Amino acid sequence: MFFICATLVAVSRYWILKAIIKSYEAGHVSELDFVHEYMVVLYISLMPVYALIAWLLFYKSGYNY
Secondary structure (H helix, E strand, O other): OHHHHHHHHHHHHHHHHHHHHHHHOOOOOHHHHHHHHHHHHHHHHOHHHHHHHHHHHHOOOOOOO
16 A cells, blocks of 8 residues: 555656646746655655544544554
């Protein structure tokens, strides 16, 4: 599951970066560097937080998380 999520984030990051470059006609901006270099790492490192939030939301519902 981890690798599926990481792949989806990387592909969506690529599409977002291409859309930003095309929309704003930006060549090399510092914000694009952040998106390009660190956004996937940020999302992957936040996955345990997302899992904790999902567990807290579904804990009392009786679903087998």
